[in-house]
Amino acid sequence: MQGAAATSVSGASWSRATRGRAAALASRHAGLAAAAVSYSFGTRGAVLAGAVPQLPLLRVRGGGGIRPLFLLSDKGDNGEAVVAKAAAAASVPADDASGAGRGEGDEAGGIAATVELGAMIVAWYLLNIYFNIYNKQVLGVLPLPLPYTITAFQLAFGSLLIFLMWATKLHPVPKLSAAQLGKILPLAMGHMLGTVFTNMSLGKVAVSFTHTIKASEPFFTVLLSALFLGKVPSLPVLGTLVPIVGGVALASFTEVSFNWTGLWSAMASNLTYQSRNVLSKKIFAGDEDAMDDINLFSVITILSFLLSCPLMFLVEGVKFTPGYLQSTGLNLQELCVRAVLAGFCFHGYQKLSYLILSRVSPVTHSVANCVKRVVVIVSSVLFFRTPISPVNALGTGAALGGVFLYSRLTRTKKPKNA
Numbered sequence: 001m002q003g004a005a006a007t008s009v010s011g012a013s014w015s016r017a018t019r020g021r022a023a024a025l026a027s028r029h030a031g032l033a034a035a036a037v038s039y040s041f042g043t044r045g046a047v048l049a050g051a052v053p054q055l056p057l058l059r060v061r062g063g064g065g066i067r068p069l070f071l072l073s074d075k076g077d078n079g080e081a082v083v084a085k086a087a088a089a090a091s092v093p094a095d096d097a098s099g100a101g102r103g104e105g106d107e108a109g110g111i112a113a114t115v116e117l118g119a120m121i122v123a124w125y126l127l128n129i130y131f132n133i134y135n136k137q138v139l140g141v142l143p144l145p146l147p148y149t150i151t152a153f154q155l156a157f158g159s160l161l162i163f164l165m166w167a168t169k170l171h172p173v174p175k176l177s178a179a180q181l182g183k184i185l186p187l188a189m190g191h192m193l194g195t196v197f198t199n200m201s202l203g204k205v206a207v208s209f210t211h212t213i214k215a216s217e218p219f220f221t222v223l224l225s226a227l228f229l230g231k232v233p234s235l236p237v238l239g240t241l242v243p244i245v246g247g248v249a250l251a252s253f254t255e256v257s258f259n260w261t262g263l264w265s266a267m268a269s270n271l272t273y274q275s276r277n278v279l280s281k282k283i284f285a286g287d288e289d290a291m292d293d294i295n296l297f298s299v300i301t302i303l304s305f306l307l308s309c310p311l312m313f314l315v316e317g318v319k320f321t322p323g324y325l326q327s328t329g330l331n332l333q334e335l336c337v338r339a340v341l342a343g344f345c346f347h348g349y350q351k352l353s354y355l356i357l358s359r360v361s362p363v364t365h366s367v368a369n370c371v372k373r374v375v376v377i378v379s380s381v382l383f384f385r386t387p388i389s390p391v392n393a394l395g396t397g398a399a400l401g402g403v404f405l406y407s408r409l410t411r412t413k414k415p416k417n418a
Helices: 002-040 043-049 077-090 092-141 147-167 178-202 207-214 217-229 235-253 260-283 293-315 322-327 332-357 362-384 390-411
Strands: 057-062 065-070
Touching (some): 092 207, 147 178, 147 332, 178 260, 178 293, 207 390, 217 260, 293 332, 322 332, 332 362, 362 390
Antiparallel strands (some): 057 065
């Protein structure tokens, strides 16, 4: 009896202890469930979570980082939701790793873009060099320089390439209105006349002398901008014109191939080209419907060709014919090949100039353009073996140095997004 009583007492105490532990365990599970619910329902649940103890944390390594992860032993919809969030948090280091990989890809892409830009600048220089060489050879062997005919041929070749570009969808075809056509027409006239005068100068004097005179473009830019745009340059900018004008004058006085027609036609080329640029700024200022640079240049080229044809017929007639060329004793095939190559290089280097300008700042483009003129002058002197005196070289260097300073002073004050 006593054993049975003892057994019943111990059994009763065991069951009370068991029930106590069960109640404590249930209370703990209820706290865990409340915490999970509070975590799942965001800020509203965060208020409820203040009444329960915080859950322990584990630090889980993964993907190069250490992040805290809630330890959840319960199952259920709320628990699975929290586990999903925890898994998402644990996967962040892997995303960081992929982001690092993208950073390496961006760095590789930056190197590739730099290499591509360098190749474009080299091609820009080479096309300039070969254009001046081929063009000078064609203009030099003809009984008459025929600058209007050569200009019409070069613009026609460029127009053909432009239509091929549009036909193959390498660049979208512009939507040209009558109002835009009226704005672009004077720009095309300036572009056509500038090309005519450049060819006229190249037919009379050495390539190096033509480009030395064309280095005086900033003088005409300052003059025309003051007259038409009302822009008065600063004293440092005006100071850069002194070595430009002085250097051109010094080079002209000591030029072996000096010719007044070559001098004034190169000056006229500067005047017409800079008039085109100044008019472009004045006409398209604030125009939201303006075309992109490539299409604007393309339309200008086509209109320039159409304008050059009647001028060619009026001034020179149709002399660039097989019969006329054979009567002069020239190698017709070689002459046509060089003329085609000159036309290709002419359009190619102008198109590359626009593409490079769209990728770099105006300062970089101006400096590259100044270096390009130096490269063209030096290469033409070496190729044609043009005699040049030390004084002539000093004048050319002074003019180019002034152009470099002018480019730096006039571009550095522009906004960064220009």
